[in-house]
Amino acid sequence: MEDHEGPQRPAALTARDAAPRRPVTLADVAREARVGESTVSRVLRSHGSFSARTRAQVEAAVARLGYVPNRIAGTLASTGSRLIGIVIPSLTNIVFPDLLRGATAALDAEGFQSVIAVTDYDQDREEALVASLLSWRPAGLIVTGLEHNPGTVRRLMASGVRVAELLDIDGRGLDIVVGYSNRAAGEASARHLVGRGYRRIAYLGHDLTRDRRAAKRYDGFRAALAEAGLGLAGEERIPAPSSVEAGRSGLAALLARTRGVDAVYFSNDDMALGGYFHCLAAGLAVPDRLALFGYNGLDVGRLMPQPLATIRTPRVEAGATAARLLSADAPATVVDLGFELIAGATA
Amino acid sequence: MEDHEGPQRPAALTARDAAPRRPVTLADVAREARVGESTVSRVLRSHGSFSARTRAQVEAAVARLGYVPNRIAGTLASTGSRLIGIVIPSLTNIVFPDLLRGATAALDAEGFQSVIAVTDYDQDREEALVASLLSWRPAGLIVTGLEHNPGTVRRLMASGVRVAELLDIDGRGLDIVVGYSNRAAGEASARHLVGRGYRRIAYLGHDLTRDRRAAKRYDGFRAALAEAGLGLAGEERIPAPSSVEAGRSGLAALLARTRGVDAVYFSNDDMALGGYFHCLAAGLAVPDRLALFGYNGLDVGRLMPQPLATIRTPRVEAGATAARLLSADAPATVVDLGFELIAGATA
């Protein structure tokens, strides 16, 4: 280990020091362009009619003055804002940045801006953040999952703001719902493992009380096993968010505690990757000695020496779809994007 | 592969259908509480003085009416907004969600909201997004790196909005700069490899024209090699963003083209992980046959069967520090958070 500390350089010269002259307003532009305020407004929004000459004058004035429209004022004066609030539980698990990515790309194309908030998987925080976001009078809100505090639901309903709930369709939504069935994903995973001949199947998961979608997969998985006349051969829950580390240490703990496991279903790919690393380090042959199955279909799983058996979820698409529906003010609906089982080589 | 499509369920019952009554305003609350508007405003912001009895009346009225303050109006009426714009190049590379995480956590604690924008490593897009964000009159802007279009710089300076530039300190900043020296990181990496006895060192990177920080590391790396009397034994650039995939296929290509390489410096950990996977798949002993060195210090690198040799960067801290400085309206400054070289076991 080596610690590097660079020298502190003197503060850069900045315009910050310049006299804070009064910001340029629409009225200034109007005066400069010798036209009325409403005309400037029309030109800037390309809304309504005006002559080419007027447009040129206004644009020249805007450039000369360095005018930047004030959307705060614009939003207050008109009706809806061009803001969409996005509430996600975490930024650590790559699925949420993926969701954000899909959403921001789509919103950006429609001229909307995203305001984000992170709940850390805490429904009380979610409620507070939703309340806070609503005070910006957003055109819509994107939240994760279908489970919310009663207070959160009440606020959402009362606000009249459009809401899209993402990444889960197992339950009742409030308005727009975009995702896939986590329960069905769990079932499909179990059936796949059973179909491949595994019988001593264990589960390795993270904190399911906070991650309701992982809990639904778990339920579906167990249900499908039961249909096949099987039960879990073992189970380990790490009381923390999912991580590669939890997967690695968790698998070690699971195997130390439970004998004869021939396959492990992980709560997601991060956990599974950790498990795979454990197998590599411990010299456990995959999948002969132990089969691994994940969830999410991350790139990293596809690129492991042996591609990870997993389920690929359309998270980017979910974000994009939700953004599109919200910005188009589409009617309430449930969009099932489905998922895809990737057989891989670890099971 | 198996494709699952769940059934389309009927749209959920929603309050969306309810009559869109006029939203509750401050004036409504004032009337309901039988006090003046300014009094309600003071109570809600706990600003100024008012009696306990008044507070109770107002709070009761707020609860009864389900009033949600309109921050758009509040911001317009007062001066600064409680919004901070965050401009990042990507959400795919985990370092940016990490940065976001640090920033949103700190901002949230100060009652600020984050508006995000993603440039896809395109400086023209950055300029457009900065312009767009500025129209929300944010209290501050967080951008990535020190290199921007002249237009971006002009807009930023002209706006008078506080700006924090993150993740790099090799160059001149506009206002607040929080990060570490990428160049020094590259140098430290080279010196480490040289110190460990490697002499035939190659570089495997991604698109450096867009990722200026990676380019600085590359420059520092080469410079330090030169000081040791060495040059790159080989080099491969994938003309795309960094990814595990690019690292894996890139390393294969690099080794096919260049003989005798004993160590590879990757543009970051994602690339290095891909390279490690290639080694595992190809049966190349690490580090005996080939040493690997990354950049970023991702968790996944620490958990590989052999911990990745890399440099851990304080990205979450950078986000948090920038957020704190901006929300405190601190003076312009350069904060060097340094970095830490992690020797690992792959080099």
Place this chain on the structure above:
DNA sequence: CGGCGGATTGGCAGCGCTGCCAATCCTTGT
């Protein structure tokens, strides 16, 4: 018991922009 100074309150003018409406200007058609 009158007066004083701090504690509470209410009134109201904007913040900068948009929506609506009336006023003007130009084109055509006849």
Place this chain on the structure above:
DNA sequence: ACAAGGATTGGCAGCGCTGCCAATCCGCCG
């Protein structure tokens, strides 16, 4: 040449909330 009718424009009242200032209240001192 004249009027109808569309194309352009400008004026101005808010949007909902905050900041400033004047008006009221109250408790306590002399």
